[in-house]
Amino acid sequence: MMLQVTGVSKRFGGLQALTDVSFELAEGKIMGLIGPNGAGKTTLFNVVNGVFEPEEGKVIFRGEDITGLPSYEVARRGMARAHQVVRPLHELTVRENVMVGACYGREGLSLSAAAVRADEALSQVGLIERGHMLAGSLNVAQKKRLEMARALAARPYLILLDEVLAGLNPSEIDAILDTIRGIRGQGITILMIEHVMQAVMNVSDRVLVLDYGVLIAEGLPQEVVDNPQVIEAYLGDPEMTARLLGE
Amino acid sequence: MLGQLLSSLTDGLLLGFVYGLAAVGLSLIWGVMTVINLAHGPVIALGMFGTYLLFLKGGCNPYLALLAVAGMGLVFGFLIYGVAVHRVLNAPHLSTLLATFAVNMILIGVGTAVFTTSPHNIDFSLGSLEVGPITVPATRLVAALGAILFTAALYLFLYFTRPGKAIRAVANNRKAAELMGIPSAWILALSFGLGTMLAAVAGGLISTFFPFTILSGGPYELKSFVICVLGGLGNPLGALIGGLLLGGLEGLIPTFMPVSWVPVVEFGLFILVLLFKPSGLLGAK
Amino acid sequence: MRTWKLPGFWIPLALVFAWGLIILIMGQDTARETAFTLMMFVAMASSLNILLGYTGYVSFGHIVFFGLGGYFGFFLLSQHDWNLFLAAIAGGALSAVLAGLLGMAVLRLRGAYFALATIGINEAARAFVSNFEPFGGATGLFVNFAAYERYGGAGKALWLTFILLWVATLAVVLVSFLVKHSRFGLGLMAIREDEDAAMVMGVKAPRAKTITFTISAFFPGVIGTLYFFKNGNVEPGDAFQLHMSIESLVMVMLGGQGLVLGPMVGAVTYQGLRGYLLTSPIFKDLHLAVAGVFLLLIILFVPAGAVGWVRGRFPRVRRFLE
Numbered sequence: 102m103m104l105q106v107t108g109v110s111k112r113f114g115g116l117q118a119l120t121d122v123s124f125e126l127a128e129g130k131i132m133g134l135i136g137p138n139g140a141g142k143t144t145l146f147n148v149v150n151g152v153f154e155p156e157e158g159k160v161i162f163r164g165e166d167i168t169g170l171p172s173y174e175v176a177r178r179g180m181a182r183a184h185q186v187v188r189p190l191h192e193l194t195v196r197e198n199v200m201v202g203a204c205y206g207r208e209g210l211s212l213s214a215a216a217v218r219a220d221e222a223l224s225q226v227g228l229i230e231r232g233h234m235l236a237g238s239l240n241v242a243q244k245k246r247l248e249m250a251r252a253l254a255a256r257p258y259l260i261l262l263d264e265v266l267a268g269l270n271p272s273e274i275d276a277i278l279d280t281i282r283g284i285r286g287q288g289i290t291i292l293m294i295e296h297v298m299q300a301v302m303n304v305s306d307r308v309l310v311l312d313y314g315v316l317i318a319e320g321l322p323q324e325v326v327d328n329p330q331v332i333e334a335y336l337g338d339p340e341m342t343a344r345l346l347g348e
Numbered sequence: 349m350l351g352q353l354l355s356s357l358t359d360g361l362l363l364g365f366v367y368g369l370a371a372v373g374l375s376l377i378w379g380v381m382t383v384i385n386l387a388h389g390p391v392i393a394l395g396m397f398g399t400y401l402l403f404l405k406g407g408c409n410p411y412l413a414l415l416a417v418a419g420m421g422l423v424f425g426f427l428i429y430g431v432a433v434h435r436v437l438n439a440p441h442l443s444t445l446l447a448t449f450a451v452n453m454i455l456i457g458v459g460t461a462v463f464t465t466s467p468h469n470i471d472f473s474l475g476s477l478e479v480g481p482i483t484v485p486a487t488r489l490v491a492a493l494g495a496i497l498f499t500a501a502l503y504l505f506l507y508f509t510r511p512g513k514a515i516r517a518v519a520n521n522r523k524a525a526e527l528m529g530i531p532s533a534w535i536l537a538l539s540f541g542l543g544t545m546l547a548a549v550a551g552g553l554i555s556t557f558f559p560f561t562i563l564s565g566g567p568y569e570l571k572s573f574v575i576c577v578l579g580g581l582g583n584p585l586g587a588l589i590g591g592l593l594l595g596g597l598e599g600l601i602p603t604f605m606p607v608s609w610v611p612v613v614e615f616g617l618f619i620l621v622l623l624f625k626p627s628g629l630l631g632a633k
Numbered sequence: 634m635r636t637w638k639l640p641g642f643w644i645p646l647a648l649v650f651a652w653g654l655i656i657l658i659m660g661q662d663t664a665r666e667t668a669f670t671l672m673m674f675v676a677m678a679s680s681l682n683i684l685l686g687y688t689g690y691v692s693f694g695h696i697v698f699f700g701l702g703g704y705f706g707f708f709l710l711s712q713h714d715w716n717l718f719l720a721a722i723a724g725g726a727l728s729a730v731l732a733g734l735l736g737m738a739v740l741r742l743r744g745a746y747f748a749l750a751t752i753g754i755n756e757a758a759r760a761f762v763s764n765f766e767p768f769g770g771a772t773g774l775f776v777n778f779a780a781y782e783r784y785g786g787a788g789k790a791l792w793l794t795f796i797l798l799w800v801a802t803l804a805v806v807l808v809s810f811l812v813k814h815s816r817f818g819l820g821l822m823a824i825r826e827d828e829d830a831a832m833v834m835g836v837k838a839p840r841a842k843t844i845t846f847t848i849s850a851f852f853p854g855v856i857g858t859l860y861f862f863k864n865g866n867v868e869p870g871d872a873f874q875l876h877m878s879i880e881s882l883v884m885v886m887l888g889g890q891g892l893v894l895g896p897m898v899g900a901v902t903y904q905g906l907r908g909y910l911l912t913s914p915i916f917k918d919l920h921l922a923v924a925g926v927f928l929l930l931i932i933l934f935v936p937a938g939a940v941g942w943v944r945g946r947f948p949r950v951r952r953f954l955e
Binding site for chain 1: 816819820825831891
Binding site: 378382432435436441443445450451452454455574581606610616619 | 689741742744746748749750752753759760761763771879883886919923924925926929936
């Protein structure tokens with residue numbers, strides 16, 4: 102088992118962000134994580150990769166209890182992440198950005214090995230010709246690709262993708278979906294938060310649904326879409342409902 | 349012994365109000381725009397000299413002079429904000445720190461050329477007040493009252509006037525305030541102006557009982573940092589209470605250890621509070 | 634990365650080397666004194682840049698390590714007859730250890746909170762040393778004139794001090810470059826750009842910052858010892874001038890933070906400007922104000938600093954100006 106989350110709860114002051122969340126993710130699978138805005142999806146990512154410590158519950162990564170470990174320790178154990186709000190290191194070049202991922206990721210490469218690895222990762226996401234540019238000068242779609250390249254360069258076992266498709270046009274989405282399938286083809290397990298339903302349904306092996314911090318459904322994509330509880334959760338969000346029902 | 353302790357404590361507390369007033373200015377600026385104003389000290393010193401000149405050359409009562417100093421402080425703050433701060437507000441912290449420090453250098457430089465660094469003194473006394481074993485110079489009592497009045501006025505302004513409410517809105521969330529049509533550049537300039545105004549007034553109050561030079565603002569600037577951290581950065585009322593705390597400490601410590609240890613205790617406390625309770629001793633969490 | 638093949642690696646080192654050599658060949662006392670002050674600021678600014686430029690943490694406490702390390706080294710050589718070289722190393726070591734301990738606590742603070750804490754540390758250290766009797770309290774310590782004899786008299790001792798400072802400056806520049814072009818340095822720059830994102834990528838930020846703080850504090854300790862030995866005495870007011878910390882920040886900013894050459898250019902420019910203003914009949918009284926105006930203009934209009942501006946404007950020269 103790649104990742105086991107059991108009974109995780111997280112509070113911020115009076116706000117209960119996550120309540121007793123449990124799920125398992127098998128090796129080599131793509132799992133989609135969906136839910137209305139504010140459902141706690143990004144918080145769940147933050148708990149899984151050690152940015153936040155949960156008040157209750159456990160996170161087991163490849164058989165090891167990593168609950169409460171700082172995020173850099175989790176990263177070194179082979180879990181990488183692409184952020185929703187892209188966070189490139191603006192004053193470094195695109196290639197240097199990716200080298201950080203390679204140097205400090207699972208394998209902890211030396212600087213020269215990291216440069217080679219960075220070029221591989223940049224080719225994989227189609228950014229190789231921009232390697233020498235400052236990361237701050239990229240456009241949004243390119244920054245999303247950069248986030249993915251940074252995560253890939255770490256050669257992780259598990260990669261967390263937080264809305265890498267948001268804000269992209271359909272052709273850009275198709276291109277990134279191909280990249281995501283390619284990543285799985287390398288044997289990397291993927292947990293992805295996504296709002297673009299078509300994409301989730303297309304690539305995910307299984308889907309998790311969060312609502313107000315509670316896991317309300319888990320299963321195959323089609324099962325989840327047919328689940329009345331899920332449809333109800335989305336009814337509070339007309340736009341999402343339309344997208345969900347429009348499938 | 350007890351009498352001495354009491355009168356030293358009273359002295360310290362009265363002075364503490366004035367420290368607090370200076371710190372309220374610093375805290376307001378931080379609270380609204382997260383800028384540490386390193387030109388705070390020279391502004392305090394200019395407040396001293398403003399009062400001095402109006403008293404000596406204008407023959408004006410020092411307390412009346414304070415009102416004029418307050419007005420000049422406000423305008424001066426506008427000026428500093430417009431020239432040095434506005435452009436670098438969104439740059440990394442180092443930029444605002446160095447920009448305000450550059451203003452500090454300019455003020456000290458010009459001030460030294462005009463006033464030299466020899467001590468000046470406002471020769472003014474209101475006699476003193478005796479309560480039991482405690483003797484208080486009346487100027488200090490008036491200074492404490494003045495500090496309270498100015499802080500109260502600031503509060504009324506912040507809570508009961510339109511621009512005051514706008515300042516609070518901008519402090520809370522500048523982007524949201526802008527979306528609601530609050531002209532944030534003016535509000536930021538106004539906040540900076542108010543902050544420097546309070547510093548100048550605090551300087552004016554101090555000048556009625558201590559001799560001073562153009563460099564005298566420095567120690568008060570450092571005290572303001574300590575006070576702001578004790579009271580919680582960005583919390584003006586906390587700053588006034590922090591001022592009292594610091595004044596009280598300065599009054600008490602000398603009875604227990606040599607007076608030269610005072611700064612060790614002050615800055616030690618400052619660092620500890622920053623580390624363990626960065627929201628200040630009064631902060632919620 | 635074969636750092637030694639980069640021209641940007643050799644240029645700063647060659648400049649400092651040639652500079653010291655010229656002063657040695659000239660053999661004039663006045664030239665040496667001028668160079669000593671200037672070189673001291675080059676080394677101070679460059680060591681500060683290791684923290685400021687690479688991690689983005691603004692420290693007003695750099696002078697603390699100059700003061701405390703210098704005090705300790707001076708204490709060893711004046712009260713316990715230590716050899717100057719060893720005393721300087723010991724001063725640096727003390728500063729480094731203190732920085733390590735302080736760093737573990739204070740580096741948890743971010744942005745302006747960290748800057749404020751370092752102002753507090755500076756004031757607390759000065760007040761503490763003024764009360765610390767083994768270091769002579771408020772009057773400080775003096776070196777017995779006989780101490781210079783073991784180096785062949787005061788004149789030779791001063792030349793030796795200069796040579797040691799020269800070596801220390803070369804070491805700062807070397808370390809500054811090696812850190813910048815290492816895997817460790819890449820992690821630091823990731824912290825500078827976005828600390829949380831860096832940690833998610835696996836950078837051990839708390840440890841990396843503490844190590845950097847330690848490295849950057851070692852050199853001021855060494856330099857402090859040399860400076861106070863040259864002066865023959867040390868006192869709290871001299872050792873912990875907040876404005877010297879700020880001047881170092883200004884120098885880094887003038888030349889360009891995060892660049893090896895930046896603080897060097899900044900230090901020389903700032904000192905040169907100050908020297909000119911102090912002796913100019915027009916600006917003599919207003920030298921501080923004029924320097925302030927100059928600084929303000931740089932911050933407002935050339936925030937990347939002189940070297941940074943040239944690099945941005947002419948990308949071709951980048952490999953020469955690291």
